[in-house]
Amino acid sequence: MTEIDATDAVRSAGDPEPSSPSTTESPMRDVIIIGAGLSGIDCAYRLREQNPDADYLILERRPRMGGTWDLFRYPGVRSDSDIFSLSYPFEPWRKPGALAEGEDIRKYIEHTAHKYGIAEQIRFERHVLTADWDSSTDTWTLGVEVGEGADKRTETYRCRFLLFATGYYDYDQPYTPRFAGADDFTGQIIHPQHWPEDLDYRGKRVVVIGSGATAVSLIPNIADDAAHVTMLQRSPSYIFSSKQKAYLAPALKKLLPPAAAHRAIRLRYATQTAAIVHLTHRFPKLGRKLIRANVAANLPDDYPVDVHFNPTYNPWDQRMCMVPDADLFHGITEGSIEMVTDHIDRFDETGVRLTSGRHLDADIIVTATGLQLLGFGGTRLRIDGDEVKPHDRFVFKSHLLEDVPNLAWSVGYTNASWTLRADMTARSVATLVKYMRENGYTHAYPHLGSEPMTAQPLWDLKAGYVERSPDALPKSGTHGHWKVRHNYYRDALDHRISKIDDSMVFGRI
Template sequence: MTTANDTTTDRVLDLLIVGAGIAGIDLAHHIVSEFPGWSWEIVDSNDDLGGTWNTFTYPGIRSDSDMASFALPYKPWPHKGTLGDGARIKEYLREAAREDGILQRIRLSTWVKRINFVTTGANADAHGPHWEVTTVRAWRHGPDDRPDAADDAGAETVTRTRRLHMACGYYDHRAGFQPYFDGQEDYEGQLIHAQQWHPDEQRDVAGRKIVIIGSGATAVTLLPALAEDGADVTMLQRTPTWVAALPRFDTISTIWTTLIPNKRAAHKVARVNHITRDMVQWYLAKGTPFLFSGFLHALQLRWLTPTQIKRDFTPPYKPWDQRVCKAPGGDIFAAIRDKGAKVVTATIDRLVPEGVRLSDGTVLEADTVIAATGLQLQLFGGAEVAVDGRSIDPAQTVAYRGVLVSGLPNLSFTVGYLNQSWTTRADLTARYMVRLWHHMVNRGETVAAPVVPGDDVGRRPLLEFEAGYIKRSEHITPRQGDRSPWLYRQDYLREWPELSRGDLTEEMVFDDAAVDVARALPAVAGQSVGAPTR
């Protein structure tokens, strides 16, 4: 439904990509080379490209995967570090977008509010079935700005597109998970979530007493960065996390670039080498956790005592039940040994005026408390989903190969791996979609959708992982099935044959049959996002 302030474009795009992060830029690269005649755009709710690497700006922000596999497969990472820092990743993505001529196709500060698949009415008659994508002008400059805040009294724009790809990941970029702490109103210092850290406001930390609450990748990154900047910093954790010390520089990539003069060829070989190594390590961790954990602890002995390791770096769960954090050069351990950084494993009683009081009565004094308490997930950037104006609950659908959604035609999405680099699956997804679109173009088909699987296909969570941010959000995502093609495997080596060579028609329907499947989807009771525009 439109208002007097709305603008609806008559043009129908061939493709709209939502998200100008690494997944969106990777897919756009393939569109440039494979479908040069297509009309397409990218929209992003942020004020610059880069996705996570634009919105997350806390000290030390870096990748948690090696850059040989996290970098775009067609563009070698130009720096030598094993992991990449946030600012460099963002500029690397900008350079990649510039080289492909993508920058002029990106509409920033544009939040997708609603997606509606239109099968009836004058517009469907004129253009065929397509997606109406309602966007709101948005901005994000400070911690209180929200992507649903409109610049112009709520004016909306509706863009029509035949194909829609959600490359916006599954993080809520507005805010992380911020639990309430008893007594936080009494605390006299500054309480912030790591996701809301803004460098201009938090520039000088030297000499400040800082307590980080959390033990995941964000906390493991913050501790050494703040210690290096001169803060008196303590990481307060309820439960330890597995942390692996990595070489500071990427030895594998160095070897292959020495042996292979062509940079792109060397990058591809190093990428395969890293992916294979990561999967072997993952299988070892799952199959022989005592060996893998012993190896991690042996590395930590370079910096820590056995008592410290047992108390602060020995979780009660097996490696890769949750993500193993990375410490290049063992920086977190070196910060503890050499910089006076501290790790405290305890539970919180409450916040008091001077800091954090633990359950045993100890008070950790703090000028600043940083909540590194995890992320919040959202599906499709928080957009409502509808068919002919009827609201659809995506949690009642089933993901097809972890790329498409049962019953929703010409809608695809990117979700990365939880146990290895996000980019490996983002690129695999892009290549799969290119294969499907070529297949459809060659057969003269314009609409495709996975069928709605019957009761013979079991249902289970899409993201099967024990991390808190995953568990908190299981109810908002599509399910996955218990057999192919409804599986989303956390295994690049097993998924690669299926996504790059598998049958494109298995449990798929096309054109009129795909439209019928969409129309048959049950609407959310009592909800509607309005009739399709005329």
């Protein structure tokens, strides 16, 4: 077939004319990865592991790598799952402690990218706006925005396989409810996703609205310097204290070579998390008792635990909030942190007025109110000019989209470390690319066929950010590889035994 010039494909999609001096075109690549965070670097490593001669590129919107761990810079930002299973299987995590600080994770990602020669394949400050598939050439054409203002220009990239490692939420717009009277407040209103580097909270009264992972990691880290910190929640979340000091990990590091020790430690933590999730799902009443006992053991005897730490939902219906060495509970006990469970009536000049009639004085209000879901980084997908709406498509093997050729999406677990599934995805995509190249296939996609399939949400969480954006992500089926599970060990088994051509369509132009 005659190959269509990439600039023609871009022009037909309504992007800038190719004659514009502000538009440049990049050479064809075998694979383009969008995103240089934890998943993107993992994908690049696994791709080169199985396809050492593959010509690939990583396009990253931000000026440096790290993804989530570069975006969030509020005090205390850290992992909300153990770092040993969050880290890469192929690159040991060398610091102590089960929960890691955000900046340490970012440096680890950066170190890994440089160590394995991935960093030189990254192009920073590239915002991928459109991705167009052309069936006559079996290629993707990407419309990419570079720079801002008068320096803004567009670039065109082409590839045979496209992999999104963009996460699942909007980097630009976090979720912030509209609070009555917000304009009347004379202090500062801050969202953790856009934390100002020069924010001075020393000696000030801070009200943090929220009860999720962001709130519980932020609050203990500002409580020492602030005059007083109030954690204001509409309803309680499950919060569990995790000991930072590891005993098995140091012993294994002494006995085994670094790579073997890392594998063993990673397996231990992944197994532990899976066992806890399974136990609490199967026996929710027991799970409640165990979590409550953990909280009560770290608070004064007369503290109203059931008022502030007794959620209406069962354990793991939402993601669990982990706190290192009970730091949040220690702050409550010492009086530097106060828990308030109530509803907001409105903001006023000096703070927050609650529906109970109480007033919370504040100099700073932090709206740790959550994320806004956004699939595929907001990139507009089209196949031969027809727009693809991800929420209309089923997901296959948790990373391929129904009837969308040569495209994968890396997304982690909701009840375990992100990287456990992200790495599985990276290896699966690398295997698929290798199979296609060895057999001369130029396109591949999963096809459901004529069998009807009931749709269900991609994630089984009852979290607010999931429920308020039902159309942001693709949908899961109810059986087979079309069902998105949140069970690492069942997925790992399927990953080993499933056939690469199961429900897949392969072809050549």
